[in-house]
Structure formats: structure tokens, C-alpha cells
Amino acid sequence: MGKFTFTKEERLSKEKWIKELFEKGYAFQLYPFRVIHLQHPEQQFPVNQVLISVSIRNFRKAVDRNLLKRRIREAYRLQKKILPGDSKALIAYIYTSKTVESFGKIKASLMRSLETIAERMARLTTQKP
DSSP, X not given: OOOOOOOGGXXXXXXXXXXXXXXXXXXXXXXXXXXXXXXXXXXXXXXXXXXXEEOTTTOOSHHHHHHXXXXXXXXXXXXXXXXXXXXXXXXXXXXXXXXXXXXXXXXXXXXHHHHHHHHHHHHHHHHOO
């Protein structure tokens, strides 16, 4: 069993990569998220990187935004093993719901999104010569 951690290295913070993710990334909607992902620009990078965003427009109170971000981070931390170890990706989770969802719903939705990303990345790696 691997480590269930979410280190600083796994957080997407490089502005150049964030811009590239939003310009060239593949996006899909899976309630309560809008998920955008892209093959990592640096193939030798050791881990997948994740960006988590909760809109201030939908949640005026910082307490609610922080609660949702904590729940999303925890769900990702527990489910990240679904992604294949050989291919690395940039992933953005944008919380689109206007209500605070339970951890169970967030975890289930995040698991389905990671499975979708894993399938798509597997297809992309088999297509390359």
C-alpha cells in the first residue's frame, strides 16, 4: 500500500503550466466539478499536479470555500492511486455547485473523474508511436 499524502510537489502552482492547462487541456463536467486535465509538459516530472478552485462568487464566506477545498484535497489524497503511475498529468478541479456537498458525494465524483482521466491517458499513451 502506497503513501496517502498530498505534498507541496503535487500542488499545481506554476503560472506557465496553469495557463497551458486551461488553454490546451481536455475538459469535462462531472457534478459538482468541472475537470480539466493535460499530459504534464515535463515527462520526467515525478508526480501528478492538482489545482483546486472554489469560486468566491458562489461561496462568499471563506469558511465554506476552505471546507470544500479541504474535502476535495482529502478525497484526492485517498483516491489518487487510481491514476496510472507511468503517465503524469496536470489536473484542475473547479467546484461548480452552489451548495456545500457532503464528503461522500465529493469523493464519489472525484473517483469517477480520476477513472475517466486514467482511461483517457491510457488511450493517449497507446496511440503514440
